[in-house]
Amino acid sequence: MAEIEFRRAIRDALDEELARDESVIFFGEDVAKAGGVFAVTPGLWEKYPDRVLDTPISELALAGAAFGSAVCGKRPVFEIMFGDFLPLTMDSLVNQSAKYWYISNEQASIPLVVRSAIGAGGRFGAIHSQTPISWFLGVPGLKIVCPATPADAKGLLKSAIRDPNPVLFLEHKRLYGLKGEVNGDLTPIGKGAVVREGDDITVVGAMKSVHDALAAAGKLVEHSVEAEVIDLRTLRPMDIDLVLESVAKTSRLVVVEEGPRTGGWAAEVVARVSEAALDQLDDIWRITTADAPIPYSPTLEDAFLPAPDVIVESILAHRRK
Amino acid sequence: MLGRTAVTRGSLSVADEVGLYLELYRRMVLIRQFEDLVNALFLQGQVHGTTHLYSGQEAVAVGVTSVLDPADRVAGTYRGHGHALALGLDPQRLLDELLGRETGICAGRAGSMNVVDLEHGLMGCFGIVGGSIAAATGAGLALRGTGNVAVAFFGDGATNQGYFFECLNFAKVMNLPVVYVCENNGYGEYTPFTAVTAGSIIARPLAMEIPSQTLDGNDLWVVRAAARQAVETARRGDGPSFIEALTYRFVGHSRSDPGKYRPEGELDRWRLKDPLAVGRRRLVEEHRVPESEVESIVEDVRTELDRVRQKGLAAPFPKPDASAREFKDG
Numbered sequence: 001m002a003e004i005e006f007r008r009a010i011r012d013a014l015d016e017e018l019a020r021d022e023s024v025i026f027f028g029e030d031v032a033k034a035g036g037v038f039a040v041t042p043g044l045w046e047k048y049p050d051r052v053l054d055t056p057i058s059e060l061a062l063a064g065a066a067f068g069s070a071v072c073g074k075r076p077v078f079e080i081m082f083g084d085f086l087p088l089t090m091d092s093l094v095n096q097s098a099k100y101w102y103i104s105n106e107q108a109s110i111p112l113v114v115r116s117a118i119g120a121g122g123r124f125g126a127i128h129s130q131t132p133i134s135w136f137l138g139v140p141g142l143k144i145v146c147p148a149t150p151a152d153a154k155g156l157l158k159s160a161i162r163d164p165n166p167v168l169f170l171e172h173k174r175l176y177g178l179k180g181e182v183n184g185d186l187t188p189i190g191k192g193a194v195v196r197e198g199d200d201i202t203v204v205g206a207m208k209s210v211h212d213a214l215a216a217a218g219k220l221v222e223h224s225v226e227a228e229v230i231d232l233r234t235l236r237p238m239d240i241d242l243v244l245e246s247v248a249k250t251s252r253l254v255v256v257e258e259g260p261r262t263g264g265w266a267a268e269v270v271a272r273v274s275e276a277a278l279d280q281l282d283d284i285w286r287i288t289t290a291d292a293p294i295p296y297s298p299t300l301e302d303a304f305l306p307a308p309d310v311i312v313e314s315i316l317a318h319r320r321k
Numbered sequence: 322m323l324g325r326t327a328v329t330r331g332s333l334s335v336a337d338e339v340g341l342y343l344e345l346y347r348r349m350v351l352i353r354q355f356e357d358l359v360n361a362l363f364l365q366g367q368v369h370g371t372t373h374l375y376s377g378q379e380a381v382a383v384g385v386t387s388v389l390d391p392a393d394r395v396a397g398t399y400r401g402h403g404h405a406l407a408l409g410l411d412p413q414r415l416l417d418e419l420l421g422r423e424t425g426i427c428a429g430r431a432g433s434m435n436v437v438d439l440e441h442g443l444m445g446c447f448g449i450v451g452g453s454i455a456a457a458t459g460a461g462l463a464l465r466g467t468g469n470v471a472v473a474f475f476g477d478g479a480t481n482q483g484y485f486f487e488c489l490n491f492a493k494v495m496n497l498p499v500v501y502v503c504e505n506n507g508y509g510e511y512t513p514f515t516a517v518t519a520g521s522i523i524a525r526p527l528a529m530e531i532p533s534q535t536l537d538g539n540d541l542w543v544v545r546a547a548a549r550q551a552v553e554t555a556r557r558g559d560g561p562s563f564i565e566a567l568t569y570r571f572v573g574h575s576r577s578d579p580g581k582y583r584p585e586g587e588l589d590r591w592r593l594k595d596p597l598a599v600g601r602r603r604l605v606e607e608h609r610v611p612e613s614e615v616e617s618i619v620e621d622v623r624t625e626l627d628r629v630r631q632k633g634l635a636a637p638f639p640k641p642d643a644s645a646r647e648f649k650d651g
Binding site: 026054055056060061062063064065066067068069070071072073074076091092095096100101102103104105107108109140141143162163164165189219237274 | 343350394396410426427428431437438439440444445447448451452454455456457458459460461462463464471483484487490491494495645646647648649650651
């Protein structure tokens with residue numbers, strides 16, 4: 001099976017869903033003729049000139065147009081170039097799209113997808129590097145999808161486009177060049193995956209943190225620690241059963257989140273596992289970024305992020321306790 | 322019975338013109354009396370939270386919706402009872418919603434500010450100022466090339482929101498079939514719009530080269546003619562239009578507002594231009610409808626709404642265990 005880049009997997013998912021369903025439309029800033037500023041969407045406008053559209057730099061209008069067109073039977077996918085711009089879309093996503101199915105008494109749901117590039121490590125500074133999950137995690141009615149591999153990027157985006165609910169689809173910028181095998185299967189939304197088996201500790205991550213956790217797990221072998229690594233893949237709804245199953249075996253859980261400590265999704269995992277399985281736990285904690293803006297300078301940014309060595313050190317320190 | 326049997330949609334022949342305007346007048350009367358009823362029921366503690374009444378602005382909603390087809394889409398505001406009734410929503414289902422009853426159009430889940438009635442083309446009533454502009458712009462994107470149109474109703478206050486500038490520009494450059502209808506009632510909540518608005522409202526769409534007009538929003542005939550022109554432009558594929566309908570609300574912004582900020586005499590001056598009075602005068606003087614026939618419309622609506630009130634107050638409340646789900650099954 002051929003290996004393809006993460007960005008190519010996203011492009012292929014869009015291509016296949018645009019071909020499969022006439023109601024799918026895709027729009028955003030520079031996504032059509034230019035093929036996207038991260039080179040994710042080349043060649044789509046040429047194939048679907050009426051349904052792949054360049055728009056003004058107007059995030060309020062983009063999100064509003066996605067919501068309104070979804071009410072009228074379209075399946076809009078729109079791109080918000082950087083996740084840091086998502087606050088401009090929040091009225092349409094949080095107040096309108098996420099609640100429509102409920103308050104309309106199920107007259108219609110809002111099958112939209114917002115794709116957005118997120119995450120740090122690229123020296124983009126405090127306002128082009130954030131992981132915006134905690135801003136949306138507490139919104140009932142909005143799914144949050146976070147792929148870590150090319151296969152899941154394609155499989156989850158196809159599932160997101162077919163999903164009848166609004167979906168926030170987050171693409172970590174440092175993963176765009178990652179290569180992997182892609183078989184074309186749909187990945188179900190709301191299901192995590194065990195990506196490395198181990199008996200000593202459960203490490204939960206999402207997106208780039210999954211790869212950092214895997215790298216850490218490789219190093220921990222030297223210290224006679226076999227870590228089980230879980231890729232949650234979706235943060236709302238969250239596959240907490242998979243984590244509980246693993247914790248029943250390991251009795252130790254660490255959640256690695258690239259995002260501020262307070263109110264993050266790692267806190268949610270820790271809370272749910274504590275509520276459900278306190279008696280099975282020997283240890284439970286989080287590794288996150290600080291409650292501070294993301295710095296620009298390479299030395300500052302590298303030290304800010306939960307790199308594999310940070311994860312290894314934290315796990316060894318907890319073991320020594 | 323108003324509502325589903327209405328004859329207001331689509332174009333009618335000249336022979337039906339008097340009948341058409343009688344029906345539209347009836348619909349304006351329905352809105353006024355419905356709002357009076359809502360106000361009374363609010364004071365009795367039967368309608369909850371808050372209410373924003375459409376009294377005084379009836380000609381705008383009724384005039385614009387009178388030129389729409391069933392497949393067109395409309396986005397209203399939190400002052401949306403008039404938009405819903407103008408589109409033909411059964412007043413029983415609307416009142417039941419405001420009473421929080423299971424028989425309401427949204428089964429009591431929405432309330433006054435968030436009514437959705439897709440069967441009659443109402444995408445929603447938007448409690449965030451400017452939200453209707455965004456929703457209708459999106460509907461316009463979906464309706465490109467179909468011959469159908471989207472209409473946004475919004476107040477003068479919404480013209481200072483980001484949605485207004487972004488969406489009108491978006492619709493113009495994408496050539497979307499949208500009619501933007503600004504109901505300029507003179508006040509954004511408690512503040513005169515002139516105190517918080519730079520320049521004129523109409524200068525803004527005109528700067529984007531969107532066909533625009535300012536008109537007497539209390540005259541049904543004037544509103545209908547302008548709306549027809551704007552809707553036909555959109556149906557032809559010639560892009561968005563803008564209408565600024567000058568009107569006035571005869572009540573406060575919401576239930577907690579006695580309207581003390583109004584200059585003395587202003588309300589009385591607008592009362593002389595009451596859309597119901599204007600409509601009655603036109604029907605009697607220009608269309609030769611007997612006064613008694615106009616009066617019988619008023620009485621018929623009163624009788625109907627009395628029935629609606631009684632039935633609504635007897636309707637069941639939704640049970641708290643009703644299955645509210647976060648997501649639709651995929």
